Amino acid sequence: MKLLVVSQYYHPEPFRITDICEELVKRGHAVDVLTSLPNIPGGRFYEGYGWFKKGEKQHNGVGIERVRVIRRGKGGAVRLVLNCASFAVNSLFHIGKLSKNGYDAVFTFNNSPITKLIPANRFAKKNKIPNIVFLLDIWPQSMLFLLGIKDTGKRGFIKKAAYRFCRNLYNKANLILISSKGFTAKLREMGVNVRTSYFPNYAEEFKSADDAAAKELVLPEESFIVGFFGNVGKAQALERTVEISKKMGKKLHWLIVGDGGSLQMLKDTAAENSVINSYTFTGRVAPEEVNGYIKRCDAVFLPLEDHEVLNLTVPAKLQTYMYASKPVIAFLNGAGAEVVSEAECGVTARAGDVEDLYRAITEIMSVDEERLLKMGENGRKYCEENFSREKLIDKLIDEIEYEIERKTAK
The missing domain is CATH 3.40.50.2000 (Glycogen Phosphorylase B;)
Known part of the structure; x- marks a missing residue:
């Protein structure tokens, strides 16, 4: 046709x-x-x-x-x-x-x-x-x-x-x-x-991998690395992560791979609260480089604001995260959170509730490596069966x- x-x-x-x-x-x-x-x-x-x-x-x-x-x-x-x-x-x-x-x-x-x-x-x-x-x-x-x-x-x-x-x-x-x-x-x-x-x-299959840039990226070895990939916009409200960084200190580090209208707001908020060193920003990267950066993470972050229409949505990046076999920290309500819970591929926190996000991150940071691997495997399996x-x-x-x-x- x-x-x-x-x-x-x-x-x-x-x-x-x-x-x-x-x-x-x-x-x-x-x-x-x-x-x-x-x-x-x-x-x-x-x-x-x-x-x-x-x-x-x-x-x-x-x-x-x-x-x-x-x-x-x-x-x-x-x-x-x-x-x-x-x-x-x-x-x-x-x-x-x-x-x-x-x-x-x-x-x-x-x-x-x-x-x-x-x-x-x-x-x-x-x-x-x-x-x-x-x-x-x-x-x-x-x-x-x-x-x-x-x-x-x-x-x-x-x-x-x-x-x-x-x-x-x-x-x-x-x-x-x-x-x-x-x-x-x-x-x-x-x-x-x-x-x-x-x-x-x-679940979009990763392009032929180019891990060179990701491997050269310097990230703190003592920190738990949480990655976010994609558009940094109003619906993602990434500035909420600043409160988490203030509480966690060097135990937690954010890898932000992407660009968008709210990126500068996130940087400014982090700097104003003296936690800018808890973030690494790469800007937008080529599709074939994405998987290399995901590999550098201990978990990946899926945020979405609380809104009736957003709660109906399963963000496309969830399938990417699951296919990459990484545990997911889902900071959203509705359909996306339901998939993460059903797949047993991570932890969930109520959208917009920073205290609940702190609980979820603390929970995932406390589990052993074997359990993290199991979460990732669960996500990949669910993804292959349903997406x-x-x-x-x-x-x-x-x-x-x-x-x-x-x-x-x-």
């Missing part, structure tokens, strides 16, 4: 959609991606890219169609809106050109923002093909959280308009693949009646082909 993938983010940005597309190509399918100029997470265009430099037209067999966007910059609200809107609007001007390629279906990688559904739905309608949506963040709930707006009580005009806008976009899809089981109930509450199917994030990459890609292909057949039969 021939697919048009709509995703605002793609290689060289660190998102799983790249791996999905490349695996589909390896299995004999033709895949093109409609995406933006890469500028995440730093907010600046990557080297070699710009409004008049769109980079390579193909990567590992996947065709790439770049859309000019206003870069995200430092992540202020205005720049975020302009970045999202510019992708949604400018993508519409590519529909005519791409419509000549004879695609069988659209596959939309729908993390935040929801606005990428505007060009995806328009393209699917124009070409009379199905749009299959992989839903990772449910809107407008996720948007309201990011804006600090409580989604409780009577909904005013703005909230009603946001719900109506998102409901209409979702209802124009043919199938919504939900990354968390709780999403279906939320969609139904909104009035979304499209067929849904459970499609969790799979198999091969099985989930098989399911993705089956679901897309089914929707193509349904659309053709009408």
Whole structure:
């Protein structure tokens, strides 16, 4: 089959959609991606890219169609809106050109923002093909959280308009693949009646390992090393770890591998509390280097703020942690914590409760090495049984082909 993938983010940005597309190509399918100029997470265009430099037209067999966007910059609200809107609007001007390629279906990688559904739905309608949506963040709930707006009580005009806008976009899809089981109930509450199917994030296999940089990294030998990997944003609230560092002293050391809008806040908070030496920051690293850094850790950290929509989510990095056979410190509520408990692959603490996090870290630091290894083994086993990459890609292909057949039969 021939697919048009709509995703605002793609290689060289660190998102799983790249791996999905490349695996589909390896299995004999033709895949093109409609995406933006890469500028995440730093907010600046990557080297070699710009409004008049769109980079390579193909990567590992996947065709790439770049859309000019206003870069995200430092992540202020205005720049975020302009970045999202510019992708949604400018993508519409590519529909005519791409419509000549004879695609069988659209596959939309729908993390935040929801606005990428505007060009995806328009393209699917124009070409009379199905749009299959992989839903990772449910809107407008996720948007309201990011804006600090409580989604409780009577909904005013703005909230009603946001719900109506998102409901209409979702209802124009043919199938919504939900990354968390709780999403279906939320969609139904909104009035979304499209067929849904459970499609969790799979355990992404590590790229060919490059451990050189990780091996050279100097970490305190006397400390218990806890690693965090990925986006350092509002939802992760990593500044809460500062209170733990004040209590633990040199017994605990944090390895922060990643970047994001809240990274500087974490550094400033740690410095103000005289615990900056309890942290090592590497910045963003290449995918093939990640496993090398994970190996340097005694445990890995999975934080997420307490919010109704976040509690429905199983963060994609959990599967990465579990596949790496490392014990997990889960500082979150809901679906993610349930997986860690069910798999017996670590310890859990209530989201936002620093005292409970201190208890959990103290607990995991007190167990012997054999028990830590067992936790890691449990995570790997659970991951292979429930989040198999091969099985989930098989399911993705089956679901897309089914929707193509349904659309053709009408």
